[in-house]
Amino acid sequence: MAVYKRRYNPYVGSLTPEWSRFFVLTRYAFADLFKSRFFVLLLILSLIPILFFAGYIFIANNKTVQLFMQIRSGDLFSVETKYFIVIMTVQTHAAFLLNCWVGPVLIAGDLTNGALPLFLSRPFSRADYVLGKLAVLGLLLSAVTWVPGLLLFSLQAGLARNGWIWSHLWMIVPMVLCCAIWILMLSFLSLAVSAWVKLRIVATGAIFILFYAPAGIGEMFNAIMGTFWGRLLNFSDMFGLILAKGFREQTGAFGQLYQNEVPVPAAWGVLILLCLLSLVILDVRLRARETVRG
């Protein structure tokens, strides 16, 4: 099929490994995303707090700078678990905003003009397809949550010395685990919305509604029934609970008290259930051919 010959020739070259092909979707999606200036701006804005957190860690560990800035050590709170809860909370909320912009277009673009059968008529399963799209959000949200979190942890460990790293090493586990469930939940939710709603603005709105409307319903339920179980519908709050308990604290980043209320396993259960529900929606929507019942 050489261009100058205009003749069809079969392909006889090598092929890429099957397991790696999902990443083609991820690569193309990233190439597409970085064409958008708004996305680049949003990504930069999501990373700016990290600079402030890093600066704070630097100042908190540097007596000379503290003297130069005329700051007394007591004015700064120590870089301990509480500080990392604040970092994770800020960054996971930045990740939420980033997800609201990126997620809605990932699948909708393929569904709008019926491209899905073209993907699925190749040696490429629906699981590969979802994995490829999930990797986009997974990598992106990781880059603004636990990856900078670990970098800040390393920075603190390097500056604090005196065995700080060994007494705080356990913090890596809640940092990565809490971010992992948050990223998974956001990614699955926005992919499910993207598979359902084709217009970006509507899909972004739908993510906000799906995220915050149940919290309001939960609060009403609590007020009417005089219980606290309605908090299970406040996904952001449930994440805060998991994060605080993971870091062995009783309060969240902004002073929310997590005591004797919703059990931590229930909070995990809600977030996992949300992931599973989103997967069911994806299973229904991501079909090469729709079947009309009746």
Add this chain to the structure above:
Amino acid sequence: MMNPTIELNGLEVQLGGRTILHGLTGVLKSRAIGLLGPNGAGKSTLINTLLGFHSPSKGSARVLGIDSHANGKALRSLVGYMPENDAFISKMSGVHFVRYMAEISGLPHNQALERAHEAFVYVGLGEARYRPVGTYSLGMKQLAKLAQAIAHGPKVLILDEPTNGMDPPARKRLIELIREIREASDICLLLSSHLLRDVEETCDEVLILRNGQIASICNLVEERRANRKFLELETIGAEATFTSTLEGLGCECAVFSNGRIKIVMPDSVEIREVFKVAADRGVQIRRMNHRRDSLEDIFLNAMEQTGAADGRI
């Protein structure tokens, strides 16, 4: 021994609680197979089942010996598929889109880019390859779909209504391309169409579906060969000696009223020998027809048949 191109063993497919394909059984061995049938006959469902999009509720379907359900991924690695409906990513340029699809089929990105350019030039869209696919006309979109179906060099090319929405010159060009692709490689072709001419011009064998059942499987090559040996004559003065002489040459003759004779000639007998016998016997041949059992006749016969109710030939 080479596997048949398509093998259906009691294939039954149910969708949305309705049985769409009713126990199809048949073997198609030709390299270019046409899939014919009226709207709603089950052509697209059969293609979707072969691609593994639908699971059979009973029976099985094999393409080149590979079970479409049990080894769907292995089968799809051999397939290039051009769907009937719109299927593209509108904001991507044509060549970018085909490259993307080729990469998903497993081509390394440099080769995918090279093949995408080649495929685009090959289908005649070379000038439009950098334009977004969404801006293409309907005919161009069809060609772009063909380009993505062939870019990765499949062994089986499945074309679902490929000439839909194309004007006559574009249709002619597409049919020529399909014939070229078939001739230039050992690719197997499955072409679904409701246009008999498309199938007649590109395929060697047809599978005719009606109400989810096989109405006929017809080998067009053999049919064309048989047509060449079947004559209808209108004669004056034909006596019994004329037919007995022809029978002596190995022909089968059937004599009707008004001097009409039907002759089936063996391969060894040429038409001029019929003229020679007629001249020797003083028989005037006033009219001579090759029987032309066109695909249209075959299709209409298949549609009228009632004996295909069990889905078998």
